[in-house]
Amino acid sequence: MTAKHDLAPPGAAPGPTAGRPPRRSSRRSRALGTAGARLAFLGPGLGYLFVLLLVPLALVLSYTVFRRGRFGGVVYEATSENFTRLFDPLYFHIVLGSIKIAALTTLVALLLGYPTAYAIARLPRKWKTIALVAVVLPFWTNFLIRVYAWVIMLSGPGLVNEALTGIGIIDKPLELLYNQGTIVTGLLYSYLPLMILPLYAAIERLDPQLGEASANLGARPARTFLSVTLPLTMPGILTGCVFVFVPSLGNFVIPEILGGGRSIMVGNLIRDQFLKARDYPFGSALALAVIAVLIVLLFLQAWASRVYGGTEGRRG
Amino acid sequence: MSAVPEAPAVPRTLVGIEGVSRRFGDVVALDEVSLDIRQGEFFALLGPSGCGKTTLLRILAGFEAPDSGAVTLDGADLLARPAHRRPVNLMFQSYALFPHMSVAKNVAYGLEREGLPRGEVSSRVAEVLATVGLTEQAGRRPHQLSGGQRQRVALARAIVKRPRLLLLDEPLSALDKKVRAEMQLELKRLQHEVGITFVVVTHDQEEAMSLADRIAVLQAGRVEQVDAPVRLYERPGTPFVAGFIGANNLFEGTAVGEGLSAPGLGTLPAQGGLAAGTPALLGVRPESIRLGAGGVLSGVVADVSFYGGVSHIAVRVPGHERPVLVATQGPTRVTAGAEVGLGWSASDAVLIAR
Numbered sequence: 001m002t003a004k005h006d007l008a009p010p011g012a013a014p015g016p017t018a019g020r021p022p023r024r025s026s027r028r029s030r031a032l033g034t035a036g037a038r039l040a041f042l043g044p045g046l047g048y049l050f051v052l053l054l055v056p057l058a059l060v061l062s063y064t065v066f067r068r069g070r071f072g073g074v075v076y077e078a079t080s081e082n083f084t085r086l087f088d089p090l091y092f093h094i095v096l097g098s099i100k101i102a103a104l105t106t107l108v109a110l111l112l113g114y115p116t117a118y119a120i121a122r123l124p125r126k127w128k129t130i131a132l133v134a135v136v137l138p139f140w141t142n143f144l145i146r147v148y149a150w151v152i153m154l155s156g157p158g159l160v161n162e163a164l165t166g167i168g169i170i171d172k173p174l175e176l177l178y179n180q181g182t183i184v185t186g187l188l189y190s191y192l193p194l195m196i197l198p199l200y201a202a203i204e205r206l207d208p209q210l211g212e213a214s215a216n217l218g219a220r221p222a223r224t225f226l227s228v229t230l231p232l233t234m235p236g237i238l239t240g241c242v243f244v245f246v247p248s249l250g251n252f253v254i255p256e257i258l259g260g261g262r263s264i265m266v267g268n269l270i271r272d273q274f275l276k277a278r279d280y281p282f283g284s285a286l287a288l289a290v291i292a293v294l295i296v297l298l299f300l301q302a303w304a305s306r307v308y309g310g311t312e313g314r315r316g
Numbered sequence: 317m318s319a320v321p322e323a324p325a326v327p328r329t330l331v332g333i334e335g336v337s338r339r340f341g342d343v344v345a346l347d348e349v350s351l352d353i354r355q356g357e358f359f360a361l362l363g364p365s366g367c368g369k370t371t372l373l374r375i376l377a378g379f380e381a382p383d384s385g386a387v388t389l390d391g392a393d394l395l396a397r398p399a400h401r402r403p404v405n406l407m408f409q410s411y412a413l414f415p416h417m418s419v420a421k422n423v424a425y426g427l428e429r430e431g432l433p434r435g436e437v438s439s440r441v442a443e444v445l446a447t448v449g450l451t452e453q454a455g456r457r458p459h460q461l462s463g464g465q466r467q468r469v470a471l472a473r474a475i476v477k478r479p480r481l482l483l484l485d486e487p488l489s490a491l492d493k494k495v496r497a498e499m500q501l502e503l504k505r506l507q508h509e510v511g512i513t514f515v516v517v518t519h520d521q522e523e524a525m526s527l528a529d530r531i532a533v534l535q536a537g538r539v540e541q542v543d544a545p546v547r548l549y550e551r552p553g554t555p556f557v558a559g560f561i562g563a564n565n566l567f568e569g570t571a572v573g574e575g576l577s578a579p580g581l582g583t584l585p586a587q588g589g590l591a592a593g594t595p596a597l598l599g600v601r602p603e604s605i606r607l608g609a610g611g612v613l614s615g616v617v618a619d620v621s622f623y624g625g626v627s628h629i630a631v632r633v634p635g636h637e638r639p640v641l642v643a644t645q646g647p648t649r650v651t652a653g654a655e656v657g658l659g660w661s662a663s664d665a666v667l668i669a670r
Contacts, residue, residue: 212379213412215399217426217477227425231416308416 063284072278082285091269095289098266101180102248105187109195109244110237112188117199117236121206132200135193143190147257150186151177154258178260186254187244194243202236203229234308238301245297250290266290327354330513331376331394331481336385337537338371345371346382347537353481358507358514360528362521364560368537369517373483376515377406389480400429405479409486411470413458419469420445420454426477444476447506464495471503475510484516488523500526521561525549533557549601551666558599558668565605565640571596571667580635584612586665595670602628602643604664607650611659615640617652631656 064082067075085091120131138146153159154176161173176182206229214224230237252267259265266286273283331353338346346368353359361369374380375387378399387394394402405426413422420441427437445451448468458466467490474482487503488496504527507514518524524531525545533540533548533556541553552558558566569578571590576598577583586598607629615633627648630639640658650656 207410207412209408209410209412210414212377212399213406213408213414214425215379216377216404216406217473218400218429219425220400223429228414232414 060284060287063281064288066281068279068281072280074280079281082281085282086285086289091286094264094269095266095286097180097264098249099293101183101187101265102245105184105191105248106195106241106245108184108188109192110241113192113195113199113240114237117196118203120196120200121203132197135196135200138189138193144253144257147186147190147254150182150189150258154182177258180259180264182258183255183265186258187248187251190254191244191247194247195240198236198239198243199233200236202233202239206232231308235305238304242297242301246294249293327356329353330355330390331515332386332388332391333372334386334388336372336375336382336387338368338375338380338382344368344537346375349385349534349537349539351532351539351542353513353515354530356511356513357529358504358516358527360524360531361515361517361534362524362531363519363534365519367534369519369534370485372534373406373485373515373517376481377404377483378402403480404483405474405477405481406483407470407474407485407487409489411458411466411490413466413469413473415458418455418457419450419461422458422469423473423476426473430477440476444472447475447509448472448502463491464499467491467499468502471506475506475512478510479512482512482514484514486518486520487516489518489520503527525561533560535560552599552668555597555668555670558597558666563602563641563643564599565602565638567598567600567636568670569596569598570594571669575662575665576667578636581613581633584665585660585662586667587662588667590667590669597668597670598665599668600660600665602641604660605640605642606659607642607644607648607656608659609657611657613640613658615656615658617650617654617656620648620650620652622647631658633658 063074065078065080067077067079067081069075086095116135120128120135123131151158155161156173156175156177158173158176160176161170164170165173210228210232211224214228215221219227250267250270252265252271255265255268259268266289270283270286270290273279273286277283329352331351333349333351333353336346336349337344349368349372361372363369371380375382376394378394378397381395389403394404414425417425420438423441423444424437427440432440441454442451445454448471450465450468450472453461453465453469458469461469467487471487474484484503488499491499500523503514514527516524516527525548528545530542530544531548532542535556541548541557543551543553548557548561552561552564555566558564567576567578567581567584569576569581569584570592571577571588571594572583572592573588575584575586575588576596578598584598586600590596603626613633613636615631615636617629618632618639619630621628625646627644627646629642629644629648629650631642632639642658
């Protein structure tokens with residue numbers, strides 16, 4: 001113990017770190033040595049984010065406390081009315097409804113994505129690659145075209161109705177378009193890959209021997225899933241949920257095309273404030289509200305990841 | 317045992333393995349393997365990597381099914397039961413501890429699956445953690461433990477369920493030398509205490525020899541020999557076992573009345589048992605060979621290595637391809653280049669049919 005004490009730098013706190021000071025300090029000095037290189041690598045990316053994300057965001061934030069000009073634009077006169085308007089039932093409902101639609105999309109994506117990701121992760125190597133390419137394949141086609149394709153399929157004289165009337169299940173075309181279900185379908189279709197990929201990564205990293213150990217200790221497959229597989233893939237689940245929920249909540253293209261153009265999601269509402277009503281301050285306040293919801297969500301995710309953390313025991 | 321007169325002279329068979337075969341594509345992992353594992357014994361499956369021992373272990377645990385053959389436990393068909401309903405626990409080579417659970421939770425997991433009351437679960441967990449000396453680490457996560465401690469958690473988790481059969485997959489391979497020796501003793505002590513039948517799979521013959529009551533040597537999916545460690549060492553039954561277990565000097569030739577007739581070397585003494593004229597291999601251990609004038613063979617010392625307790629002397633014998641290895645107690649006065657005679661008594665050499 002005395003020898004170790006001599007090695008410790010002056011003023012180093014004794015106690016828990018005393019057992020392994022050499023390893024810790026060497027790691028830290030190496031980190032400092034590469035700080036310059038690190039900046040060179042991070043610089044361009046951070047600069048890009050600063051100019052194109054933080055500056056516009058600051059602008060939006062500052063708009064929220066000002067008044068709208070009579071003919072659009074911003075009058076620099078402090079007010080809180082943009083925020084009180086958020087709680088106007090008319091708008092508040094849209095915000096809540098958007099959260100509900102995004103949450104429903106996320107839930108269905110998780111329920112569909114988990115078995116898919118699990119199956120892919122357990123495929124032989126060659127088929128794994130093919131399956132993963134198939135998952136991302138839709139991204140190779142333009143997003144708008146893919147969403148319009150759903151209009152063609154679901155419209156009154158569309159493919160689905162034609163087929164259903166053709167085989168005599170229904171007499172007259174169903175109203176498949178322009179409701180919340182259509183929006184969820186569209187969002188789900190667009191963002192399901194973003195759920196599958198992080199889930200796949202998490203399940204792939206899971207040591208299959210843990211499942212065997214669980215069975216060996218007397219757990220039925222369902223119990224193994226709940227007690228071992230699910231908690232250990234929780235980081236992937238949370239990432240996938242965030243990846244789907246975030247773009248779903250702010251989306252305005254899909255509600256516009258598949259939802260019939262009414263302002264039923266907060267994305268449309270924000271766009272309308274900026275482009276139609278020319279009310280930049282209120283549009284900014286709505287945008288801020290969405291950002292706030294997402295920040296809360298990210299904190300929840302970070303917290304849950306820590307609870308379910310413990311990367312040891314996973315393969316790789 | 318004398319208090320129980322009706323106890324059979326031969327110990328009861330716990331696990332019966334009969335004609336078990338398993339192939340993966342073109343690779344035959346197990347080829348008509350038959351073994352009896354007795355109640356309460358410490359049994360080892362020993363063989364080089366790829367010999368099929370791990371496949372056999374996985375079949376016993378229920379993670380693999382054989383293509384053909386039968387496995388019984390206490391006379392009842394074991395293969396019909398899914399893995400989670402077998403009274404068989406496995407200590408994984410990688411330990412496979414649940415990283416998101418504390419040590420106590422890991423150990424309790426199997427008991428909770430039996431639906432035991434909470435009180436009993438916690439008292440049995442505490443008891444087994446005390447047995448393996450991890451009471452103070454009960455609240456830690458696996459990644460906060462040393463390799464030896466993790467290994468003991470894995471062991472505790474496997475024995476806490478009091479299985480009929482405990483399987484250990486290369487139990488000591490991940491430990492450093494000093495911890496290995498400790499764990500080796502601990503495993504034996506534990507096996508004695510809990511009275512569970514242990515089957516250990518290993519490629520390390522020292523591990524098998526020091527731990528097991530009986531060893532099955534596997535090679536290319538077949539059982540070469542099943543015997544007690546000393547018998548296996550002194551009386552290897554096949555050329556593979558003779559070469560695989562311990563250091564051995566092997567001579568090729570044909571059996572004759574008083575030993576082996578080796579071309580170019582003359583007649584080497586060995587205990588009989590083989591019909592004269594049978595192609596055979598003579599095996600004699602380095603420590604059974606005496607150095608001195610007037611032996612059976614003579615040669616020139618090529619190399620002397622001193623290991624402290626023993627010295628190894630390699631002797632080149634004209635007409636024999638590989639140097640003959642001789643082991644002596646303590647240091648030796650022989651030096652490289654010296655001409656020496658080699659001799660052994662017939663009872664120390666074994667003849668094996670080729």
